[in-house]
Amino acid sequence: MLIRSHFWPVGCLRIMTSDLQARRREELDLFAALYPQLRRFAAVVADSDQEPDDLVQEALAKVLRRTSLTDLSHPAAYLKRTVLNLVANDRRRKGRYRQILPRLGLDEAMSDNYPSDISFLDELSPTDRAVIYLADVDGYSLSDIATELGLSAGAVRKRASRARANLRERTSDEPEPAT
Amino acid sequence: MSPNQLLEDRAERGQQRGAANVWAAAIKEIDPTPVGRPNPWGRASFWLVGLAVAVVGIIGLRQFDGFDSVDETATTSVEVAQQDDDPNAGIEPAPILVEGMSLRSVYSTSVEPDGVSVTSSDVVIDAPTKTTFFGNPTDPFSSPILAIENLDGGGFRPWALNLNGASLDGLVDNLIRADGEWTIGDDPEMVQLGSVTDEAGQFPTWWQFDFESGDKTITLQAEKDAGGEAWLWITRLAPAEGETMDAKTIEVVGTEGVLVTSSTGADFVTWESDGFNYVARAGEVVSDTHEGRLVADKIDSLVVVNRADWQAAIEGAGGFTTSSIAVPIGLVLMVLWILSSIWFLYKGPRWLAAPLPVAGLVFLALTPDVISLLLLIGGLIAAWGYFALRKDGDDPSD
Numbered sequence: 001m002l003i004r005s006h007f008w009p010v011g012c013l014r015i016m017t018s019d020l021q022a023r024r025r026e027e028l029d030l031f032a033a034l035y036p037q038l039r040r041f042a043a044v045v046a047d048s049d050q051e052p053d054d055l056v057q058e059a060l061a062k063v064l065r066r067t068s069l070t071d072l073s074h075p076a077a078y079l080k081r082t083v084l085n086l087v088a089n090d091r092r093r094k095g096r097y098r099q100i101l102p103r104l105g106l107d108e109a110m111s112d113n114y115p116s117d118i119s120f121l122d123e124l125s126p127t128d129r130a131v132i133y134l135a136d137v138d139g140y141s142l143s144d145i146a147t148e149l150g151l152s153a154g155a156v157r158k159r160a161s162r163a164r165a166n167l168r169e170r171t172s173d174e175p176e177p178a179t
Numbered sequence: 180m181s182p183n184q185l186l187e188d189r190a191e192r193g194q195q196r197g198a199a200n201v202w203a204a205a206i207k208e209i210d211p212t213p214v215g216r217p218n219p220w221g222r223a224s225f226w227l228v229g230l231a232v233a234v235v236g237i238i239g240l241r242q243f244d245g246f247d248s249v250d251e252t253a254t255t256s257v258e259v260a261q262q263d264d265d266p267n268a269g270i271e272p273a274p275i276l277v278e279g280m281s282l283r284s285v286y287s288t289s290v291e292p293d294g295v296s297v298t299s300s301d302v303v304i305d306a307p308t309k310t311t312f313f314g315n316p317t318d319p320f321s322s323p324i325l326a327i328e329n330l331d332g333g334g335f336r337p338w339a340l341n342l343n344g345a346s347l348d349g350l351v352d353n354l355i356r357a358d359g360e361w362t363i364g365d366d367p368e369m370v371q372l373g374s375v376t377d378e379a380g381q382f383p384t385w386w387q388f389d390f391e392s393g394d395k396t397i398t399l400q401a402e403k404d405a406g407g408e409a410w411l412w413i414t415r416l417a418p419a420e421g422e423t424m425d426a427k428t429i430e431v432v433g434t435e436g437v438l439v440t441s442s443t444g445a446d447f448v449t450w451e452s453d454g455f456n457y458v459a460r461a462g463e464v465v466s467d468t469h470e471g472r473l474v475a476d477k478i479d480s481l482v483v484v485n486r487a488d489w490q491a492a493i494e495g496a497g498g499f500t501t502s503s504i505a506v507p508i509g510l511v512l513m514v515l516w517i518l519s520s521i522w523f524l525y526k527g528p529r530w531l532a533a534p535l536p537v538a539g540l541v542f543l544a545l546t547p548d549v550i551s552l553l554l555l556i557g558g559l560i561a562a563w564g565y566f567a568l569r570k571d572g573d574d575p576s577d
Contacts, residue, residue: 028202035198040190053196060205121189129186137186167182 027069044133045126059083087126120170128163272401274489278480280390282496287386313369335361340426373410396462412449412456445471512555
């Protein structure tokens with residue numbers, strides 16, 4: 001007993017390390033369960049030139065720097081909002097960059113050339129894409145979307161309505177592919 | 180293509196890497212060490228700080244064990260001269276303090292130096308084997324005293340008290356060698372008073388007490404002589420060439436001592452009591468230089484006190500103004516260590532909390548000194564520095 005008491009800090013360290021590893025495993029299990037919906041969400045809200053998994057990874061790292069996944073009451077919502085913020089931040093950066101391009105005479109050369117259906121979605125804001133995706137594909141109610149994305153119910157309704165109208169208009173104008 | 184189909188297609192775009200791969204990449208991004216493995220350097224460095232504090236603690240405790248080791252090595256009963264009820268008299272120096280001065284530092288050794296002679300053998304080619312003292316048998320310190328060091332090579336070195344150079348030369352001219360030793364011829368005024376062999380000069384215990392008041396200092400040395408030879412003290416004189424020494428008896432701490440004044444103006448008082456030889460000198464710090472001063476006027480300020488008070492003064496001395504600065508700083512640091520431990524336990528990397536209480540407990544057993552205080556400060560800086568500069572994600576709970 002006396003000998004053990006001399007080495008209690010080492011024992012404590014081992015317990016703490018194993019405790020940390022156990023918590024990491026819990027977080028990984030939780031993330032694995034959330035990954036499919038997060039990945040789809042990221043693929044929708046991200047611009048075409050962004051890899052969905054890169055976005056999920058960046059959001060996950062950002063969250064883990066601040067807290068533990070298992071400590072969050074709504075980890076899925078927290079991660080989705082983080083994804084959305086990252087996309088918005090990226091857009092702001094690109095916006096400043098695009099303002100500079102014409103002055104350099106590079107706007108034509110640097111412009112992306114994506115298929116038209118993809119470009120329809122890219123013309124919507126990331127939040128609008130998130131709203132109509134959650135509502136029309138994942139079947140969330142507007143109030144659930146408001147909670148999930150941290151928006152007011154009214155703002156969600158307006159965004160959903162506007163985005164749907166925009167998409168319908170663009171898809172109806174699109175000529176049928178030649179057979 | 181309907182909007183919903185468009186969204187569905189977009190949701191499935193790209194190459195999926197899988198949850199495990201994304202997780203591993205995210206963890207790697209926030210923590211460059213492999214997942215699940217602790218950063219060994221951070222932990223090792225902090226444990227080293229804890230270990231260093233423990234080592235300093237052990238060293239500090241061993242220094243104060245000097246008191247106990249003196250007790251353990253004393254095997255003979257000694258005559259108590261200073262205080263009849265003092266159980267440590269004779270195995271420790273007399274509990275002497277200086278009125279009006281504080282005890283600043285104490286040095287001691289209970290280890291017998293190997294082959295060290297208390298004479299000036301290290302400054303002469305031939306070491307002295309035996310020193311013989313000659314003088315007036317009834318009142319030696321008011322008369323000339325001649326000391327003859329018999330040297331290894333067969334020669335001798337003379338020196339004297341209460342003698343001028345010319346008289347010394349006259350005495351030396353009459354030295355004769357008998358039975359392999361140098362001695363004075365038949366002279367009733369210069370009989371042999373005593374002698375000290377080289378072996379008797381080996382000292383098993385040596386103490387030095389530094390007292391100070393402002394720039395004024397008094398240094399008291401106490402050596403426990405192996406042979407109990409009262410003349411041992413005089414072998415420390417080692418007068419310079421042309422220097423003369425005047426000696427006279429004087430009362431110091433209730434016993435008879437000898438005040439020795441050199442022709443250079445320096446003096447010291449020395450006495451023998453309970454098997455210890457004592458020497459006291461006065462000084463003054465002038466422009467950061469310690470200069471000798473006459474001790475004769477300050478002899479009355481040497482007082483024998485209660486041994487408990489003496490021990491308390493010793494424990495309060497050592498290092499830099501321990502009692503006034505180091506103890507409060509040490510207590511503040513201890514509180515910081517404890518608070519840091521609690522913080523790391525609940526908020527920070529938990530492994531940082533483990534060595535802190537260990538180091539703190541060791542420190543509690545110490546009288547704080549500069550090194551242990553600096554180590555405590557260094558430990559705190561290392562812990563919080565690591566905490567502040569570490570890569571996020573080492574512990575996701577913070």
